[in-house]
Amino acid sequence: MSDVLLSARGLRLAFGGVKAADGIDLNVMRGEFLAIIGPNGAGKTTFINMTTGYLRPQAGTISYEGAPITGMAPRRIVARGIARSFQLPQLFTEHTVLENAALAIAAREGPWSPLKPLLRPAWREEARDLLERFGLSAIADARADALNEGARKLADIAMAVALKPRLLLMDEPTSGVAASEKMQVVETLARVLRAAQVTAVFVEHDMDVVERFADRVAVWSQGKIAALGPPAAVLADPEVQREVIGIERHAAA
Amino acid sequence: MYGWFEENGLLLGLALLDGLAYAALVFMVAVGLNLVFGVLRVLNVAHGSLYAIGAYTAASLGLFLSARGLPEWASLAVLVVAAALVGGILGPLIERLLLRRIYAQEPVLQLLVTFALFMILEDAQKLIWGTQPVQNDAAMRLLGNFDVPFAGDFIPFTAYQLFVLPGVAVATLVGLAWFLRRTLTGRVIVAVTTDREAATAMGIDASRIYLLTFTFGAVLAALGGALSSPTASLVPGVGAQTIVLSFAVVATAGLGQIEGAALTALMIGLSRSIAVYFMPEAEVLTPYLIMVAVLLIRPQGLFGAAETRRV
Amino acid sequence: MRRTETILAIGGAALLVLLAFLAPWLRFVLTIALAKGIAVLGILLLLRAGQVSFGHALYLAFGAYVVAFLAPSSPEALILMPVAMLLSGALGLVVGLFVSRYREIFFGMLNLAISMVFYSLLEKLYHYTKGTDGIRVGVPRFLGMVLERDDFEWAMFATALLLALAIGFFVRLYLASPMGQALSAIKTRETRLEFMGLPARGVLLSAYVLSTLMGGLAGAIIALTTRHVTPLLGYWTVSGELVFIAILGGAGAALGPFLGAVTFELVRVYAAASFADAWQAILGLVLMGVILFFSRGLWGMVESLARKRA
Numbered sequence: 001m002s003d004v005l006l007s008a009r010g011l012r013l014a015f016g017g018v019k020a021a022d023g024i025d026l027n028v029m030r031g032e033f034l035a036i037i038g039p040n041g042a043g044k045t046t047f048i049n050m051t052t053g054y055l056r057p058q059a060g061t062i063s064y065e066g067a068p069i070t071g072m073a074p075r076r077i078v079a080r081g082i083a084r085s086f087q088l089p090q091l092f093t094e095h096t097v098l099e100n101a102a103l104a105i106a107a108r109e110g111p112w113s114p115l116k117p118l119l120r121p122a123w124r125e126e127a128r129d130l131l132e133r134f135g136l137s138a139i140a141d142a143r144a145d146a147l148n149e150g151a152r153k154l155a156d157i158a159m160a161v162a163l164k165p166r167l168l169l170m171d172e173p174t175s176g177v178a179a180s181e182k183m184q185v186v187e188t189l190a191r192v193l194r195a196a197q198v199t200a201v202f203v204e205h206d207m208d209v210v211e212r213f214a215d216r217v218a219v220w221s222q223g224k225i226a227a228l229g230p231p232a233a234v235l236a237d238p239e240v241q242r243e244v245i246g247i248e249r250h251a252a253a
Numbered sequence: 254m255y256g257w258f259e260e261n262g263l264l265l266g267l268a269l270l271d272g273l274a275y276a277a278l279v280f281m282v283a284v285g286l287n288l289v290f291g292v293l294r295v296l297n298v299a300h301g302s303l304y305a306i307g308a309y310t311a312a313s314l315g316l317f318l319s320a321r322g323l324p325e326w327a328s329l330a331v332l333v334v335a336a337a338l339v340g341g342i343l344g345p346l347i348e349r350l351l352l353r354r355i356y357a358q359e360p361v362l363q364l365l366v367t368f369a370l371f372m373i374l375e376d377a378q379k380l381i382w383g384t385q386p387v388q389n390d391a392a393m394r395l396l397g398n399f400d401v402p403f404a405g406d407f408i409p410f411t412a413y414q415l416f417v418l419p420g421v422a423v424a425t426l427v428g429l430a431w432f433l434r435r436t437l438t439g440r441v442i443v444a445v446t447t448d449r450e451a452a453t454a455m456g457i458d459a460s461r462i463y464l465l466t467f468t469f470g471a472v473l474a475a476l477g478g479a480l481s482s483p484t485a486s487l488v489p490g491v492g493a494q495t496i497v498l499s500f501a502v503v504a505t506a507g508l509g510q511i512e513g514a515a516l517t518a519l520m521i522g523l524s525r526s527i528a529v530y531f532m533p534e535a536e537v538l539t540p541y542l543i544m545v546a547v548l549l550i551r552p553q554g555l556f557g558a559a560e561t562r563r564v
Numbered sequence: 565m566r567r568t569e570t571i572l573a574i575g576g577a578a579l580l581v582l583l584a585f586l587a588p589w590l591r592f593v594l595t596i597a598l599a600k601g602i603a604v605l606g607i608l609l610l611l612r613a614g615q616v617s618f619g620h621a622l623y624l625a626f627g628a629y630v631v632a633f634l635a636p637s638s639p640e641a642l643i644l645m646p647v648a649m650l651l652s653g654a655l656g657l658v659v660g661l662f663v664s665r666y667r668e669i670f671f672g673m674l675n676l677a678i679s680m681v682f683y684s685l686l687e688k689l690y691h692y693t694k695g696t697d698g699i700r701v702g703v704p705r706f707l708g709m710v711l712e713r714d715d716f717e718w719a720m721f722a723t724a725l726l727l728a729l730a731i732g733f734f735v736r737l738y739l740a741s742p743m744g745q746a747l748s749a750i751k752t753r754e755t756r757l758e759f760m761g762l763p764a765r766g767v768l769l770s771a772y773v774l775s776t777l778m779g780g781l782a783g784a785i786i787a788l789t790t791r792h793v794t795p796l797l798g799y800w801t802v803s804g805e806l807v808f809i810a811i812l813g814g815a816g817a818a819l820g821p822f823l824g825a826v827t828f829e830l831v832r833v834y835a836a837a838s839f840a841d842a843w844q845a846i847l848g849l850v851l852m853g854v855i856l857f858f859s860r861g862l863w864g865m866v867e868s869l870a871r872k873r874a
Contacts, residue, residue: 115734117741368848376845554670
């Protein structure tokens with residue numbers, strides 16, 4: 001629980017005049033669930049994008065399991081065991097949910113077998129099992145472009161989990177999920193991730209979700225980490241409440 | 254080197270002048286193609302046919318009217334009228350009756366529908382104008398020649414190609430830049446180009462903008478053709494040649510670029526005409542070679558921004 | 565549907581054999597149609613990834629010229645075909661390493677550009693290629709035998725048919741495999757592939773090289789059948805024709821390209837003679853009609869019919 005899985009040091013990245021990362025220092029511990037909160041435009045997604053290789057920081061380093069990964073191609077970073085899900089679900093819309101999951105398995109196992117079907121028994125089995133864990137069995141054979149937002153979100157995360165990462169970065173896993181289903185979705189998610197011993201970093205706007213599931217919270221503000229610690233302590237901080245949560249609660253209302 | 258220039262200097266001058274005039278025409282077509290692609294997201298292969306039909310119509314209309322006593326000074330105006338007719342009629346027809354049905358289709362299929370239209374229009378031209386060359390250079394004769402001083406000598410060159418063609422192209426460039434940046438409709442067009450979803454979500458009437466843009470692009474193509482008609486005799490195949498060239502310009506410049514298209518058209522126009530004079534067998538190849546060379550170095554085109562995909 | 569497809573493929577093959585018996589002059593037309601169908605299978609792979617090449621005539625012409633150049637020294641048809649195919653694949657790998665970085669208009673235009681450069685070379689290097697006159701291919705041998713004209717035509721027809729079945733079968737397996745399924749994932753969500761660690765460029769390049777192998781083989785069959793190769797085989801209109809056939813036949817299944825190619829060649833034999841002036845316009849109308857009303861092509865129609873029966 002105490003060893004560092006991912007370590008970011010002095011990350012900086014500006015778009016024009018906007019500082020999306022202005023000296024980010026952060027350690028992610030093995031096995032923890034770390035929530036990132038903060039107003040829109042604070043640079044939360046930018047952190048995920050830098051960690052997964054989509055954006056290259058202008059300064060600073062990121063290391064994973066002790067080895068530097070700064071500026072590597074997304075593909076190489078995935079190969080090391082870091083996966084991500086997306087705020088806007090990125091599904092293969094011409095495929096069924098089952099095939100989407102199987103494609104993720106193929107990505108992990110290597111796709112270079114031109115004569116064996118994608119839905120070979122072993123992969124089909126694994127994909128079905130994965131969807132079942134996410135409660136998506138009923139829509140396994142539906143086309144990905146025919147799903148509602150909540151299901152698309154879960155399918156998107158399921159695909160990331162199929163890669164068997166040790167670190168999973170999730171960009172707003174509950175946005176777009178109906179309020180009534182939200183807790184259930186997170187419950188499912190937490191169970192799956194704990195069972196698979198995945199460390200998770202997730203951007204979240206719902207403070208109830210944060211309080212209940214995060215081991216630690218990092219508060220983002222204008223490209224900096226304004227506060228970091230256990231949810232109870234951080235969320236009780238008057239500064240944080242005024243700067244961030246007020247806005248969040250307001251935005252959520 | 255000195256000896257070469259002594260011998261070929263005037264030829265080079267002529268090639269440059271020719272290239273400039275040619276680049277002006279290429280720009281007119283390519284910029285319309287680019288604009289239409291930016292807004293409708295349909296790469297219109299039939300754009301070259303509009304150029305060809307514009308050229309044929311201008312030539313025929315001129316011949317028809319002058320046979321009925323149209324004064325010679327009006328021959329320039331005839332070119333513009335022909336272009337407006339062709340673009341103004343065919344443009345809306347094509348957008349409303351054909352393109353409208355395929356906006357939801359895959360890009361490949363959209364491209365192929367316009368390819369089909371291109372095939373139909375090619376044969377239609379042959380049926381209407383035949384395969385014999387059609388020529389009407391009244392507009393060019395009207396303005397006479399102009400002696401261009403070059404390297405201590407003079408090159409006689411038609412005033413039409415020297416002033417009218419580049420003049421219209423520059424006016425189009427400036428006018429278009431002004432229109433897109435300063436007028437409301439222009440800004441709406443830019444907004445739709447940059448982010449169609451956001452623009453339509455904001456209540457922009459996309460359907461009207463599509464019609465307007467396509468018609469405008471069609472008029473530009475037809476105008477390019479009409480303006481080209483006095484400088485050469487028209488034969489079948491001019492549409493195919495034009496569309497390939499404008500695709501090359503658009504791909505080389507990068508999608509959505511106006512000033513970029515102008516520079517690229519100039520580059521391709523000049524190199525092509527230098528090839529015509531000094532290495533005729535490479536004429537067909539120059540645009541392709543330039544495009545391949547540019548895209549090798551800059552995959553998004555000379556002026557295109559690297560595509561930022563939303564995640 | 566998979567079983568229906570197999571049955572239809574075998575039934576279709578039998579029908580072609582029957583046609584070739586009943587109307588000997590059709591043998592030639594059908595052999596060419598099968599060759600084009602093989603090339604179109606390659607186009608279909610690329611279409612799955614949402615990419616359309618306007619330059620695949622390059623590989624047709626390349627395969628054909630390989631046959632024309634090598635036939636004098638090694639006239640064995642069964643050696644010429646695989647050699648043409650492999651050399652074309654090698655060229656495809658080189659070109660593919662370049663073009664697989666590009667998408668959509670850039671991909672299409674670069675393929676066109678490269679094919680037109682090759683076309684010009686064929687035309688201009690008269691010393692080697694005899695320019696637009698083209699090269700006659702001498703009488704090839706088949707399994708070491710010098711066959712009568714009629715027998716040779718039969719041999720080529722049978723070879724083309726067997727190859728079409730074999731490659732069609734391979735493409736069907738390929739499309740169901742992760743490599744094939746990832747092709748349509750390129751079309752819908754390429755970034756996600758990268759974030760999953762699945763190299764989109766490698767997937768597209770593999771399909772591209774396969775398509776050039778098929779194109780080269782098709783060119784070899786055409787050269788051996790027509791026994792005369794000209795640069796025209798590499799002109800962009802031929803590339804357009806391949807794309808046309810792909811859409812006409814339907815990109816949904818490996819049988820589509822052959823449905824499209826046979827229909828196209830048969831219609832051409834009749835229509836090109838009767839409507840020489842409007843031939844292109846007719847093609848255009850058909851293409852437009854297919855896309856607007858039957859975007860899944862002839863194969864799509866067969867599929868709907870089969871569904872209704874079931």
